[in-house]
Amino acid sequence: MKKILLVLILIMATSPSRVFAGYKEGMDALQDSDYELALAIFLPLARDGIANAQYNVGLLFQQGRGIKQNYKKASQWYLAAANQEHIGAQNNIGSLYRLGQGVDQNYKSAAYWYRRALQDSPLSRNNLAFLYTNGLGVEKNYDTAFHLLKWAAESGHVKSIFGLGKLYEKGQGVEKNTKKAADMYKLAAHKNYPRAMYQMGLLHEKGVMFKRNLKAAAQWYLEAAKRNYASAQVRIGSMYMDGLGVTQNYKEAHRWFLSASRRGHPHANYALGLIYKKGLGVKSNSDQARLYFLRATENNNLTKQNR
Numbered sequence: 001m002k003k004i005l006l007v008l009i010l011i012m013a014t015s016p017s018r019v020f021a022g023y024k025e026g027m028d029a030l031q032d033s034d035y036e037l038a039l040a041i042f043l044p045l046a047r048d049g050i051a052n053a054q055y056n057v058g059l060l061f062q063q064g065r066g067i068k069q070n071y072k073k074a075s076q077w078y079l080a081a082a083n084q085e086h087i088g089a090q091n092n093i094g095s096l097y098r099l100g101q102g103v104d105q106n107y108k109s110a111a112y113w114y115r116r117a118l119q120d121s122p123l124s125r126n127n128l129a130f131l132y133t134n135g136l137g138v139e140k141n142y143d144t145a146f147h148l149l150k151w152a153a154e155s156g157h158v159k160s161i162f163g164l165g166k167l168y169e170k171g172q173g174v175e176k177n178t179k180k181a182a183d184m185y186k187l188a189a190h191k192n193y194p195r196a197m198y199q200m201g202l203l204h205e206k207g208v209m210f211k212r213n214l215k216a217a218a219q220w221y222l223e224a225a226k227r228n229y230a231s232a233q234v235r236i237g238s239m240y241m242d243g244l245g246v247t248q249n250y251k252e253a254h255r256w257f258l259s260a261s262r263r264g265h266p267h268a269n270y271a272l273g274l275i276y277k278k279g280l281g282v283k284s285n286s287d288q289a290r291l292y293f294l295r296a297t298e299n300n301n302l303t304k305q306n307r
Helices: 002-012 016-031 035-047 051-063 071-082 087-099 107-120 122-134 142-154 158-170 178-190 194-206 214-226 230-242 250-261 266-278 286-305
Strands: none
Touching (some): 016 051, 051 071, 051 087, 071 087, 087 107, 087 122, 122 142, 122 158, 142 158, 158 178, 178 194, 214 230, 250 266, 266 286
């Protein structure tokens, strides 16, 4: 509390040097994961119209760090910063409009804000490409989506590199080219993008674009699983269960299924039900089995409702 008071005293005087000093204190607090202190520092600066502070206050409200999560307040602070041409805020308010978080869902507004940030934000190019790929708030246009992703990918944006691979694979907005698709997936995977690692696992497991190699598939799944990608956790769990590409190990299978289950993956819950029913690597427990089978059913029903 004393530290918060000292910083607030520092930033109450609004000379540029003191504002900068206060903002730096806020960034230091963020880096130290002291979110309550960061919010206490940024909030007065945000109220004084400092765009970077407004953006960070929005981020804290959106993520629920240092304060209860509140998408509506996040949207208000992002909007204030976005109107001052803050690139990150423009992208984030666009995403809130796309998802309908804190504001009424409005794809046209999402596209508007992504375009505002387009020149300096690979992330906004990627997000706008998503709208063009799916015809959300804009007329579906794969050519535009491809050029936006290519533009973003050339600046090293890993999600766009992966998205470019998808377009090459499907021949959307560009001539179908599975070799280029494979190159994009591999590049994104080597940049530690979990979804691309999972994709590499699938391709090696199925023998698509790459020679079938279960050991390589397991290695890619494992790397994605370590980065909390639930679908990869289910696949590596299944491979440990069946001894495919790895030595059969029911305890490892149980560990990865449990991790995916905590993220609400229905297949993981079903697999855990089987493990407890048959006593594979754990003591047989019919009550636990029924619990996980029930969770699998509930997750499946929720997924269908949200389609």
